[in-house]
Amino acid sequence: MGLDMYLYAKNYLSDFHPEENEKAEAIQKLFPELAGVKYQYGSAVKYVIAGIGYWRKANAIHDWFVKNVQYNNDNCGSYYVDREKLIELRKLCDTVLKNRDSASENLPTASGFFFGSTEYDDWYFNSLEDTIGIIDAALKLPNDWQFEYQSSW
Numbered sequence: 001m002g003l004d005m006y007l008y009a010k011n012y013l014s015d016f017h018p019e020e021n022e023k024a025e026a027i028q029k030l031f032p033e034l035a036g037v038k039y040q041y042g043s044a045v046k047y048v049i050a051g052i053g054y055w056r057k058a059n060a061i062h063d064w065f066v067k068n069v070q071y072n073n074d075n076c077g078s079y080y081v082d083r084e085k086l087i088e089l090r091k092l093c094d095t096v097l098k099n100r101d102s103a104s105e106n107l108p109t110a111s112g113f114f115f116g117s118t119e120y121d122d123w124y125f126n127s128l129e130d131t132i133g134i135i136d137a138a139l140k141l142p143n144d145w146q147f148e149y150q151s152s153w
Contacts, residue, residue, distance in 0.1 A: 057116030
């Protein structure tokens with residue numbers, strides 16, 4: 001048990017764009033259990049969702065999402081994250097990595113049920129480096145991709 005955190009990229013496949021409908025139909029063919037499913041317009045497949053980020057017990061990152069994306073609701077729900085928020089978090093991680101003494105002020109750790117250590121140690125700073133890599137990969141996706149954050153413990 002412990003704090004597991006996920007960033008998903010989500011893309012809507014519109015029935016009104018032939019290339020997206022073709023993608024949806026191709027995906028549907030990969031799942032034979034959907035063979036008989038008919039949707040009013042186009043394919044039954046409407047979204048592609050990819051897991052693009054995973055953290056384990058990165059409680060400072062989780063706390064940032066709770067405060068800045070989840071309206072202080074730490075409830076393991078799934079929350080939309082806009083690109084500007086990802087950019088904000090990336091800059092904050094970069095700031096702390098450049099000035100490690102500012103960690104407790106700029107991106108404090110958070111305690112919680114199975115949230116891991118609240119020390120500002122290698123684990124903490126590695127989680128910031130991982131976060132930058134995750135966000136960089138996310139921001140390379142075209143603008144029609146949306147992002148969602150979810151945690152569990």
